Amino acid sequence: MGEWRTSRYSERENCVEVALGPAAKIRDTKDRTGGILEISTRSWDAFVIDLCSSNPRDLREV
Template identity: 80%
Template sequence: MGEWRTSRYSERENCVEVALGPAAKIRDTKDRSGGTLEISTRSWDALLSALCRPAPPDLPEV
């Protein structure tokens, strides 16, 4: 399993961390011992792609 990493754009103790390997493991930096979410690396790639994609122009702002 890979090393736990946080985004370089976030605060060190107020975000999530991810460890990449055969699966992607995700945990909360405020509660590291509280458990992890494990998803496939394919799902992790799809999530990142969706987050980086611009919102469609017909969606109202929230």
């Protein structure tokens, strides 16, 4: 599994972290020992691409 990373645009303790590997694992920086959300790397890539697009979709419609 990859190393945990945070966004360079966020505060160090007020964000989420992601570790990329065979699956994308996501956790809250304020509760690192809490639960971890695991999704496919394909889903993570689609999320990031949509988030960075000039016209992101409303996630309630996905």
